[in-house]
Amino acid sequence: SSSCKSRRRSNCEQGDDEAAFPPAGAGAGAGWWWEWRETAWFVAEHGSGRGFYNFVQARYVGTNGSSSCCFRTALFGRVHVFVSAALPGASRVLASDPPHLAKRYARTAADLLGPHSILCCTSHSRHRLLRRALAPLFSLPSTAAFAASFDRRATARLLLAAPAPAGVLLALDAALEISYGAICEMLVAGDSKLAMLQGDVFAVTQAMLALPLRCLPGSRFRRGLHARKRITAAIRDDIIRTRNAPNDHDLLSVLMQRRQAGHPDALTDEQIEDNILTLIIAGQVTTATAITWMLKYLSDNPQIQDKLRAEALGLGLKGDYPLTLQHLNKMDYAYKAVKESLRMATIVSWFPRVALKDCQVAGFHIQKDWIINVDARALHYDPAVFHNPTVFDPSRFNDDEEGEEDGVKKGSAQQRRLLVFGAGGRTCLGMNLAKIMMLIFLHRLVTNFRWEMADDDPSLEKWAMFPRLKNGCPIVLTPINHS
Numbered sequence: 001s002s003s004c005k006s007r008r009r010s011n012c013e014q015g016d017d018e019a020a021f022p023p024a025g026a027g028a029g030a031g032w033w034w035e036w037r038e039t040a041w042f043v044a045e046h047g048s049g050r051g052f053y054n055f056v057q058a059r060y061v062g063t064n065g066s067s068s069c070c071f072r073t074a075l076f077g078r079v080h081v082f083v084s085a086a087l088p089g090a091s092r093v094l095a096s097d098p099p100h101l102a103k104r105y106a107r108t109a110a111d112l113l114g115p116h117s118i119l120c121c122t123s124h125s126r127h128r129l130l131r132r133a134l135a136p137l138f139s140l141p142s143t144a145a146f147a148a149s150f151d152r153r154a155t156a157r158l159l160l161a162a163p164a165p166a167g168v169l170l171a172l173d174a175a176l177e178i179s180y181g182a183i184c185e186m187l188v189a190g191d192s193k194l195a196m197l198q199g200d201v202f203a204v205t206q207a208m209l210a211l212p213l214r215c216l217p218g219s220r221f222r223r224g225l226h227a228r229k230r231i232t233a234a235i236r237d238d239i240i241r242t243r244n245a246p247n248d249h250d251l252l253s254v255l256m257q258r259r260q261a262g263h264p265d266a267l268t269d270e271q272i273e274d275n276i277l278t279l280i281i282a283g284q285v286t287t288a289t290a291i292t293w294m295l296k297y298l299s300d301n302p303q304i305q306d307k308l309r310a311e312a313l314g315l316g317l318k319g320d321y322p323l324t325l326q327h328l329n330k331m332d333y334a335y336k337a338v339k340e341s342l343r344m345a346t347i348v349s350w351f352p353r354v355a356l357k358d359c360q361v362a363g364f365h366i367q368k369d370w371i372i373n374v375d376a377r378a379l380h381y382d383p384a385v386f387h388n389p390t391v392f393d394p395s396r397f398n399d400d401e402e403g404e405e406d407g408v409k410k411g412s413a414q415q416r417r418l419l420v421f422g423a424g425g426r427t428c429l430g431m432n433l434a435k436i437m438m439l440i441f442l443h444r445l446v447t448n449f450r451w452e453m454a455d456d457d458p459s460l461e462k463w464a465m466f467p468r469l470k471n472g473c474p475i476v477l478t479p480i481n482h483s
């Protein structure tokens, strides 16, 4: 934003060339003691009810007390630069995907997801192969089947198993359970042990940003590694089963058939294991977390909830109807509410890339091996980009252009500035699935209940990979009388 641009020069020391070094954040220092203190601080915030972004936000305030759009710190032995995606040039780093800026993930995440995971893959050519190999999962028929499966599960969980009138639903648990079932079915249909391992998937996500205390019995990281072993063992059993009896409906069967046919994008067993685990983790916890934030924002804004209800009931769907992609396409206001929830929740706060050589990012001098974190949350809460950014307002997207491009809705300049799913060659593969899950969950809830939060505690869950409410978003449901 313009506010970011003008503040930049005044906050920087000058580098060797034209570009400036990123300013050191609040509490700046040097040497091993400072680095250790920054890491301990980051970990402490992560383990507090305030969440790790609190660490980042505090450091945008420079040593002289003025706020900046970029700062550098040191975490886990590496220099990290955080740069607001509102700065011209920062999100271009993602969109243009230059070869000297490789994707970077915490080593702990790479250990837990595996060396072949698409999320952690740094080689451009191997990454392209993995993206092509996983593409069938996101085809239109697969997406439609996924929507039907998620809808069936959501209906069963929210309506058939609904709590007594004015009962409390723990939204996070419900969203995790429904999305886990639907994603697993899409990846490995049939009788897979994966269905029983939701707790292990949770343990892996809890370990992703933990200290890498591999040898310490009982540490979160070690528990995560053990959970990973059980999950990959289950996938290995599924690979053997599917090799003998593939069915056409799941990703694993497609991958196995490709291998048997000698397809150039065929994946090895190890690549399949790591990427099935990755898809579950990338898809389930993110989306379930987004759903809980959406329900919280709508509980805080009952008039928006009413407007959504009016749109949903106005679709004229009666009786026991399955939702289809055509129905979802008609939910204009709900779609805006989903986008606004994604903006405010900003599930993935920043995007890490490692500099493979000295370079410039958004006008700042970056040295080889530094890690550049393009900060999406700073963009989504920048008042110069989103007017009144802390207000939940789906109508801020009213000026979006209508129309579809490659099956994805086009939007206005402001919409394009959302950085919820990343940009460029590493853009989230599951973004349409995520929006579909959110729309279906919302539709089933809004057409059957009014709701409000049962507990307003704003604390965030400790050690969560993505910021989410500690209380799991308990909502009081009041059934709607349709007569």
Ligand code: HEM
Residues within 6 Å of the ligand: 103, 118, 119, 131, 183, 278, 279, 280, 282, 283, 284, 286, 287, 290, 347, 348, 351, 352, 420, 421, 422, 423, 425, 426, 427, 428, 429, 430, 431, 433, 434
């Ligand atoms: C609200 C839900 C979701 C959010 C906020 C989200 C966000 C993201 C973001 C920001 C990235 C890019 C990270 C980067 O560039 O560093 C990403 C990548 C990815 N996401 Fe999602 N995601 C969501 C749901 C899903 C779902 C449902 C799936 C699939 C089932 C999925 C699969 C993936 C995969 C495979 C990648 C890696 C893409 C690559 O590196 O080429 N995500 N996601």
